Every structure is written in structure tokens, then in C-alpha cells.
Amino acid sequence: MQEKQSIHGAWANRWIFILAATGSAVGLGNIWKFPYITGENGGGAFVLMYLFCILLVGVPIMMAEVFIGRRSRQSPINAMRDLAIESGRSPNWSLVGIMGVLAGFMIFSFYSVVAGWVLHYIALMGSGDMVGVGVEQAGEIFNGLLADWQTLLIWHTVFVVMVIAVVAGGVNKGLERATRIMMPALFVLLLVMLGYSMSTDGFAQGFDFLFHFDPSELSGEAVLVALGHAFFTLSLGMGSIMAYGSYMPKKAKIGSTVLTIAAMDTIVALIAGLAIFPIVFANSMDPGAGPGLMFVTLPVAFGQMPGGQIFGFLFFVLVGVAAWTSAISLIEPAAAFMVEKFGLKRLPACIILGLLVWGLGITCLGAFNFMSDFTLFGKNMFDLLDYATANIMLPLGGIFIAVFAGWFVKQHASKEELGLSDGVYKLWYVLVRFVAPIAVGIVFCLNL
Ligand code: TRP
Numbered sequence: 117m118q119e120k121q122s123i124h125g126a127w128a129n130r131w132i133f134i135l136a137a138t139g140s141a142v143g144l145g146n147i148w149k150f151p152y153i154t155g156e157n158g159g160g161a162f163v164l165m166y167l168f169c170i171l172l173v174g175v176p177i178m179m180a181e182v183f184i185g186r187r188s189r190q191s192p193i194n195a196m197r198d199l200a201i202e203s204g205r206s207p208n209w210s211l212v213g214i215m216g217v218l219a220g221f222m223i224f225s226f227y228s229v230v231a232g233w234v235l236h237y238i239a240l241m242g243s244g245d246m247v248g249v250g251v252e253q254a255g256e257i258f259n260g261l262l263a264d265w266q267t268l269l270i271w272h273t274v275f276v277v278m279v280i281a282v283v284a285g286g287v288n289k290g291l292e293r294a295t296r297i298m299m300p301a302l303f304v305l306l307l308v309m310l311g312y313s314m315s316t317d318g319f320a321q322g323f324d325f326l327f328h329f330d331p332s333e334l335s336g337e338a339v340l341v342a343l344g345h346a347f348f349t350l351s352l353g354m355g356s357i358m359a360y361g362s363y364m365p366k367k368a369k370i371g372s373t374v375l376t377i378a379a380m381d382t383i384v385a386l387i388a389g390l391a392i393f394p395i396v397f398a399n400s401m402d403p404g405a406g407p408g409l410m411f412v413t414l415p416v417a418f419g420q421m422p423g424g425q426i427f428g429f430l431f432f433v434l435v436g437v438a439a440w441t442s443a444i445s446l447i448e449p450a451a452a453f454m455v456e457k458f459g460l461k462r463l464p465a466c467i468i469l470g471l472l473v474w475g476l477g478i479t480c481l482g483a484f485n486f487m488s489d490f491t492l493f494g495k496n497m498f499d500l501l502d503y504a505t506a507n508i509m510l511p512l513g514g515i516f517i518a519v520f521a522g523w524f525v526k527q528h529a530s531k532e533e534l535g536l537s538d539g540v541y542k543l544w545y546v547l548v549r550f551v552a553p554i555a556v557g558i559v560f561c562l563n564l
Contacts, residue, residue, distance in 0.1 A: 119366055120187075120188070120189040121189060122189040122190070122287075122362050122363055123455070123456070124286065124287045124362075124363065124452055124455065125286060125287030125288045125292075125363060126287070126288075126363045126364075126365065127287070127292060127363050127364060127365065128288075128292065129365060129368075130364075130365060130367070130368035130369075130373060132292055132295060132296070133360065133361075133363070133364045133365070133368060133373065134373055134376055134377055135295045135296070135299045136291060136292065136295045136360055136441075136445075137351075137357060137360050137373075137377045138299065138376075138377050138380045138381065139294075139295050139298065139299055139302075139438075139441030139442065139444075139445075140351045140356050140357065140360060140441065140442055140444070140445035141349060141350050141351050141377060141378075141380075141381040141442070142302070142380065142381055142384045142438050142441070142442070143227075143438045143439050143441065143442025143443070144227060144230050144231065144234075144435070144438070144439045144442065145345070145348045145349040145385075145442070146349055146381065146384045146385040146388050146438070147384070147385075147388040147410065147434075147435050147438060148230060148234075148407070148409075148410050148435065149345065149348070149349075150166075150345065150349065150385040150388060150389060151388055151389050151392040151393065151409060151410065152405070152406055152407055152409040152410065153341055153345060154166075154326065154389060154403075155393075155396070155402075155403030155404045155405065155409060156403075156404045156406065157333075157335075157337075157338040157341055157342075158330070158333035158334075158338065159325040159326060159328065159330075159333070159403070160324075160325065160326060160327050160328040160329045160330060160333075161329055161330055161331055161332075161333045161334045161338070162333070162334070162338050162341075162342055163326055163327065163386075163389075164329055165334065165338065165339055165342040165343075166342040166345060166346060167382070169342050169343045169345075169346035169555075170346050170349075170350065170378055170381075170382055171378075172547060172551055172552070172555065173343065173346060173347075173514070173547075173551070173552045173555055173556065174346045174347065174350045174352060174378060175374060175375065175378050175547075176518070176544055176547040176548045176551075176552055177347075177352050177353070177514050177517055177518050177548065177552055178350055178352055178357055178374045178377070178378065179370055179371060179374045179534060179544060179548075180517050180518060180520075180521035180522075180530075180548055181352060181355070181357040181358040181361060181517060182357060182358070182360075182361035182364065182370050182373070182374060183361065183370055183521070183530060183533040183534050184196065184199055184358055184361070184517070184520075184521065184525075185357070185358035185359060185360065185361030185362035185364070186361045186362060186364045186366070186370070186533060187199060187202075187529065187533045188362065189362050190362060190452075190456060191213070191355075191359055191362070191449050191450075191452035191453040191455075191456055192212075192213035192216050192217070192354075192355030192358040192359055192449045192453070193210045193213030193214055193216075193217065193355075193449075193453050193457075194210065194213070194453065194456055194457075195213065195355075195358055195362060196209040196210045196211075196212050196213045196520065197209060197210035197213075199520075199525060199529070200520070200524065202525075202526070202529065203524060203525050203526040203529060204526075205524045209516075209520055209524070212513060212516045212517065212520065213355055213358075213449070213453075215354075215509060215512070215513055215516075216353070216354035216355035216358075216449060216513055217354075217355065217449055217450045217453065218509075219353070219354040219505050219509040219510060219513065220354050220355070220356070220446045220447065220449060220450060221446075221450070221472060221473055221476060222476070222501045222504065222505045222509070223348075223354070223446055223501070223505045224443060224446045224447060224473045224476075224477070225473055225476035225477040225479070225480050225501055226477070226480040226497075226498050226501045226502050227439070227442070227443055227446065228272050228275045228276055228279075228443065228473065228474075228477045228480075229268065229272055229477055229480045229481045229498065230407075230439070231271075231272075231275045231436065231439040231440070231443065232268055232270075232271030232272040232274070232275050232481070233261065233268075233271070233411060234432055234435045234436045234439060235271045235274060235275060235436055236261060236267065236271050237411060237415070237432045238429060238432040238433055238436055240257075240415070241415065241418065241425065241428035241429040241431075241432055242425070242429040244425050246415045246418065246419050246425075246428065247419050247424065247425055248419050248420070249415055249416060249419045250416065251399060251401060251412065251416055254411075254412045254413075254415045254416050254419075255408070255412050257415070258408050258411045258412050259408075262484035262485065263484065263485050264485070265481060265482060265484075265485045265486055268481040268484070268485075269478065269481060272474070272477050272478070272481055273474065275439075275440075275443070276470050276473060276474045276477065277470070278440060279440065279443045279444055279447060279470075280447070280466045280467065280469070280470035282294045282440075282444050283444055283447050283448060283451050283462070283466050283469075284451075284462050284463045284466040284467075285462070286462050287363050290444075291444060291448070294440070294441060294444065295441065298437045298440065298441050299441070301434075301437060302434060302437055302438055302441075305430055305431070305433065305434035305437075306384060306387055306434060308427070308430065309387070309391045309427070309430075309431055309434070310387050310390065310391060312391070312421070312427060313390055313391040313392075313394050313395070314390075316394045316395060316398055316417070317394070317398045318393070318394035318395060318396070318397035318398030318399075319390075319394040321393070321394065321397040321398075322389070322390060322392075322393030322394035322395075322396070322397055323390065323393075323394075325393050325397070325403065326386070326389045326390065326393060336559075336562045339559055339562075340507055340559050340560075340562075341507070343511060343555070343556065343559050344506040344507040344510060344511055345506065347506070347510035347511055347513075347514050348505075348506045348510060349381055349385060350377075350378060350381060351442070351445055352510065352513075352514055352517075353509070353510030353511065353512070353513035353514040353517070354446075354449070354505075354509070354510060354513055355449040355513075356445040356446060356448065356449060357445075358449070358517075359445070359448045359449040359452055360445065360448070362452075369535060370533070370534050370535065370536075371534065371535075371536050371540060371544075384438075392409065392410060392413055392414065395413045395414065395416070395417040396409070396413050398417075399413070399416055399417070401413055401416075410435075414428065414431065415428065418431070447466070447469055447470075447473070450469055451465050451466055451469060454468070454469070476501075479497040480497050480498040480501060481498075482497070483496035483497045483498035483499070484498070511556045511559075511560065514552070514556060515552070515553050515556050515557065518548045518549075518552040518553050518556075519553055521548050522545065522548040522549035522550075522553075523549060527545075530545075
């Protein structure tokens with residue numbers, strides 16, 4: 117087969133792909149969400165389930181996404197369609213891509229609100245206003261922010277503009293350039309934070325909370341959350357990684373590349389846990405405090421330490437950068453699709469998308485104030501979009517992708533594209549055909 121090129125561009129080399137995909141994977145999911153859902157679901161047992169889900173379900177599905185993207189060199193909607201046609205299947209597989217684009221909008225809308233909190237905290241920490249705050253005061257400051265819809269709206273708007281500006285620049289001048297600058301900064305900042313957390317009194321207790329396995333703490337709900345989070349944190353189930361895969365060099369090996377990305381993502385989540393829980397325990401806070409966990413615990417800790425103003429500022433910059441490189445990948449599949457389908461230039465396509473997600477995001481930030489009474493299925497908009505995407509749409513998208521790659525794509529196509537040795541290919545094949553769909557199916561059914 118003649119080698120195809122993407123009309124959108126290509127990553128300069130394998131490492132840029134790894135960094136870009138890691139940039140997509142490492143985000144608020146790792147630093148904000150993972151610690152607080154671990155806290156809500158009891159700690160070690162949950163973490164172990166999450167690790168299983170990453171390895172047995174996440175990695176094989178990520179390989180499937182990358183190879184589908186790279187083989188077709190198109191945005192996920194068209195990639196699913198073309199590969200289905202190549203294997204003599206129904207073009208309606210593109211529906212999986214459409215559901216993905218929708219999920220991307222939904223995730224973006226609450227993601228951008230949380231990223232807005234982060235931007236606000238960059239300013240707060242940098243200003244020195246948080247020096248010496250106590251637990252109660254930090255809680256009041258956070259709740260005060262949630263109640264103040266104008267401030268939330270400003271930061272939400274700033275974040276949408278930041279993301280759209282990068283995506284409008286395209287693969288090389290936008291995504292790749294951002295990756296080259298932001299990812300190294302992210303790693304340096306993370307190491308600084310880990311060093312600090314290891315020096316706190318609560319480190320042993322925090323470590324124990326994360327890694328102490330007590331099976332009695334595992335509920336069916338916790339397993340669903342762990343599975344949903346495995347998809348969320350690896351950016352799977354909606355086409356982000358598929359889109360990034362479509363810009364991946366042909367020579368690069370998919371297996372080792374995907375393992376590297378999954379490993380880096382997992383390490384960052386664990387480091388974030390190790391940075392946050394020691395502080396929680398050292399200050400006798402509640403690990404199950406929910407979405408506010410990071411925003412209440414960390415300012416207290418930074419407020420007490422020498423140089424805390426600088427470190428606190430740097431930490432929130434780190435989270436902001438991580439959120440930025442992730443949010444880019446939530447929009448890229450839709451942007452690439454609009455360019456392919458309607459022949460639009462990047463900029464107008466991105467402006468349209470930006471307005472859509474900005475509008476939907478307002479319903480999420482309103483959930484904390486002017487729309488707090490509005491509920492659907494017993495949840496406010498923020499919780500609803502989070503729950504519907506992480507716990508339903510992403511796992512469902514993941515099953516479809518696994519079933520498609522394992523049962524519908526011709527075996528010679530997946531074999532050729534993945535380029536694995538026979539034994540490893542067989543392992544992947546079993547995981548993607550049976551283990552991943554069945555595991556996701558069981559967890560789903562148990563929770564209905
Ligand atoms: N993985 C990112 C995080 O952990 C969020 C994200 C980016 C994402 N793209 C995605 C989640 C696609 C699900 C699907 O913060």
C-alpha cells in the first residue's frame with residue numbers, strides 16, 4: 117500500500133508524538149481528578165484497580181486508536197469510516213467518531229471551568245494573598261470563587277481562547293510548538309513538587325493511603341470509577357489519541373510508544389497523589405473532600421512552607437500547562453474533521469468550535485451559582501457532563517473501538533500497522549477482542 121500523508125501535517129519524529137500524546141494524557145485528570153476520586157473511593161484498593169484497568173484495557177485500546185489513526189491519516193470520524201471500508205465493513209462505524217466529537221465537547225466544557233479555577237489560583241498564589249491561610253479560610257476562598265460567576269466566566273473565557281489559539285495554529289505551528297515548550301517545563305515542575313512533598317511529615321501516611329491494599333474497600337461503583345478514569349486519564353474512547361496517531365511517523369513502533377505514554381501518565385498521577393495526600397494527612401483534612409481537594413489542601417500547605425509563594429505559584433502554573441496541552445486534544449478531532457469535511461481553514465473552524473464549547477461551559481460554571489437549582493437525572497450540569505462522559509461515553513467508545521479493531525478490521529491490516537512480534541501481537545489481539553470488551557461490559561452491567 118502506498119504511504120498516506122495527513123493533510124493536516126505530521127509530527128517531526130517519534131518523540132514529538134510521545135510528548136504530544138503524553139501532553140494530551142497528562143492533565144487535570146492526573147493532578148486534580150485522580151487524587152480526589154482516590155480519596156472518595158478509599159485509597160489503595162482503588163489505585164490497584166485503576167492500574168489493572170490501565171494495563172489490561174487502556175493500553176490495548178490506545179494501541180488500537182493509534183493504529184486506526186495512522187493507517188487512515190484522517191480525523192477519527194473519517195478514520196473509522198475509511199478503515200471500515202478497507203475491511204469491507206459498514207461505513208457507519210464513523211458514528212463512533214461522531215460520538216467521540218460529542219464527548220470531546222462535553223468534556224471540554226467542564227474541563228475548561230476547572231482549568232479556569234487553576235488560572236485564578238495562579239494569580240492568587242502569585243499575589244501572596246494565600247500566605248499563611250488556614251484550612252477553613254482556604255475552604256472559604258474556594259467556595260467564594262465558585263459563587264462568583266463573573267470571575268469564573270472570565271477565566272473560562274481566557275482558557276477557551278488559549279486552547280483555540282493553539283489548535284488554530286495547526287499540527288506543526290500550533291500543537292507541536294506548544295508541546296516542545298510546555299512538556300519539558302511540566303517535567304521539571306513536577307520533580308520540584310515531588311521533592312517538596314517528600315520532605316513533609318505526612319509523606320508516610322500519604323504513601324500508605326495510596327498503596328495500602330484493603331479489598332473490603334472495593335465497591336462496584338469504585339470499579340466503574342476506576343475504569344472510567346483509566347479512559348479519561350489516557351484520553352481514550354473519543355478519538356484524541358486517534359487524531360494524534362494520524363500525524364505519527366510511519367516508522368515509529370506503536371507498541372513501545374504507547375507503553376511509554378501510559379507509563380508516563382501513570383507516574384504523573386501517582387506523583388500528584390504523593391504530593392497531595394501527605395498534605396491532607398499532615399493537616400488532618402478529609403481525603404474524601406471531592407473536587408475542591410486540590411484547591412483547599414495545597415494553598416494551606418504552600419502557605420506554611422518557606423518559599424511557598426513561589427512553589428505554590430509554580431505548582432498551579434504546572435497544572436495550568438498540563439490542562440492546556442490536554443484540552444488541545446479534546447478539540448483537535450473536531451477541528452480536523454471540519455477542515456476535511458467542509459474545506460474550512462483552521463481558524464474559522466476553531467472559532468466555531470470555540471464558541472460552542474464556550475457556551476456549553478457556561479452551563480457548567482453556572483452549576484455552582486446561578487444555575488445551581490437546575491438538575492438533570494439528579495445531577496447539576498457540571499457533574500452530569502463529567503459523569504456521562506467518563507463513566508458512560510468513554511467506556512462505550514472504548515468498547516466500540518476495541519470491537520472494531522479486534523473483530524472488524526482485517527487481521528492483516530492491524531498486524532501490518534502495529535508491527536509487533538507474533539507473540540505480542542497475539543497478546544494484544546486477545547486483550548482487544550475479549551478482555552477489554554468483556555471487562556468493560558461486566559463493569560457496565562454491574563452498575564446499571
Ligand atoms: N487525559 C486528559 C486528563 O487526564 C483529559 C483528556 C484529553 C481526555 N483528551 C481526552 C479525556 C480525551 C478523555 C478523552 O486530564
